[in-house]
Amino acid sequence: MDRLKGKVAIITGAALGIGRATAVRMAEEGASVAVLDMLVAEGEALAADLTGRGLSARFWRCDVTSEVEVERVIGEVAAAFGRLDVLVNNAGVSGASKPTHEVTEAEWDFVQAVNVKGVFFCTKHAIPHLRAAGGGSIIHLSSIYGLVGAADAPPYHASKGAVRLMAKTDAMIYAPDRIRVNSIHPGFIQTPMVLNALSAQEDGGAEAREGLVALHPLGHLGDPDDIAWGAVYLASDEARFVTGAELVIDGGYTAR
Numbered sequence: 001m002d003r004l005k006g007k008v009a010i011i012t013g014a015a016l017g018i019g020r021a022t023a024v025r026m027a028e029e030g031a032s033v034a035v036l037d038m039l040v041a042e043g044e045a046l047a048a049d050l051t052g053r054g055l056s057a058r059f060w061r062c063d064v065t066s067e068v069e070v071e072r073v074i075g076e077v078a079a080a081f082g083r084l085d086v087l088v089n090n091a092g093v094s095g096a097s098k099p100t101h102e103v104t105e106a107e108w109d110f111v112q113a114v115n116v117k118g119v120f121f122c123t124k125h126a127i128p129h130l131r132a133a134g135g136g137s138i139i140h141l142s143s144i145y146g147l148v149g150a151a152d153a154p155p156y157h158a159s160k161g162a163v164r165l166m167a168k169t170d171a172m173i174y175a176p177d178r179i180r181v182n183s184i185h186p187g188f189i190q191t192p193m194v195l196n197a198l199s200a201q202e203d204g205g206a207e208a209r210e211g212l213v214a215l216h217p218l219g220h221l222g223d224p225d226d227i228a229w230g231a232v233y234l235a236s237d238e239a240r241f242v243t244g245a246e247l248v249i250d251g252g253y254t255a256r
Helices: 017-028 040-052 067-081 105-132 154-177 192-199 206-214 224-235
Strands: 008-012 032-037 057-061 086-089 136-141 179-186 246-249
Touching: 008 017, 008 067, 008 105, 017 032, 017 040, 017 086, 017 224, 032 040, 032 067, 040 057, 057 067, 067 105, 086 105, 086 224, 105 136, 105 154, 105 179, 136 154, 136 224, 154 179, 179 224, 192 206, 224 246
Parallel strands: 008 032, 008 086, 032 057, 086 136, 136 179, 179 246
Antiparallel strands: none
């Protein structure tokens, strides 16, 4: 229960799915959690639920594509909790799934703005606060598609590959500041994003789900908690010698 005791963590895209599970598990492990999201009702409800359980949490609305807003919110978080130790760059979108020659500039830019520029803005403006705290942990949510390719969603795959290398670059730049930077690479997880995409299929997604399950040697999709516990580990002092690493949590998807 005390793996993150005394630490302050920002989690972007924290209202639902992996972000929500990460916020819950980090709060339960003793962290003061800043829930950042564009979904105000859901984010406020999560923060209220955590504080109602005697845990430390607060919600901030934050559009990660706006540098001005990111800088302001991160500053407010550090002021409210007194420090910043952990940043989880989880906010992301899947975007258009079509061949590259059919993707529009607007579709491409939308995904990069959230998935890449959002990570850049949050990292950039978290660094001064992490330095002031004497170090910390930055965790980028990449994907199996930051490691391997697939014949769909080119903007998404490009963005997750970028996030992977951003983590490695910053791991080297900020190692002297004792700031660790790592990436997590989930397989298919039962999040609203994935489940909604499946339910939109003509058969309610039954056949598509079976196909997704078959891609994972363990024989099932992951749960948000599977990823959340990985983030808890990387945020904790247990991972003090881990930086520039790829934590793959994918049910064996990339083991082929």
